[in-house]
Amino acid sequence: MPETAPDGALPLCAGADLAEAGPAHVFDVLLWRRPARAFALRFEGRVVAYMNRCAHVPTEMDWRPGEFLDDERRFIVCSMHGAVYEPTTGHCIAGPCAGQRLMRIAVVERAGQVYWYPSADIRPVEFDAISPDSTP
């Protein structure tokens, strides 16, 4: 019997898709009702997720799509001006926004599936309903 999503959570990706300190799973959300991107990655065994939005300037941080970690795979580093974030907490520990933090998204991993929890600020993208008649 397939595992059901925890209350209020939405499926994100398979847990196996997130290698330890590997590339992130980037996903679309609405932040304050505007399209934005978020990411989830595995660090020290746990899945964490944040908005892809630097605390210094509200811009995306990845070096290449889904690549957020430094060469040694120890910290999230913003590709714009090098802010350094602690992956497990999202706290900026060095750089132009030291002391600030990334916007965290609650996630849970259950039975091999990762789920995320929308919040008042961060909502799922709602696609227009596609009519079944519109398929070729």
Ligand code: FES
């Ligand atoms: S925008 Fe990220 S460090 Fe400046």
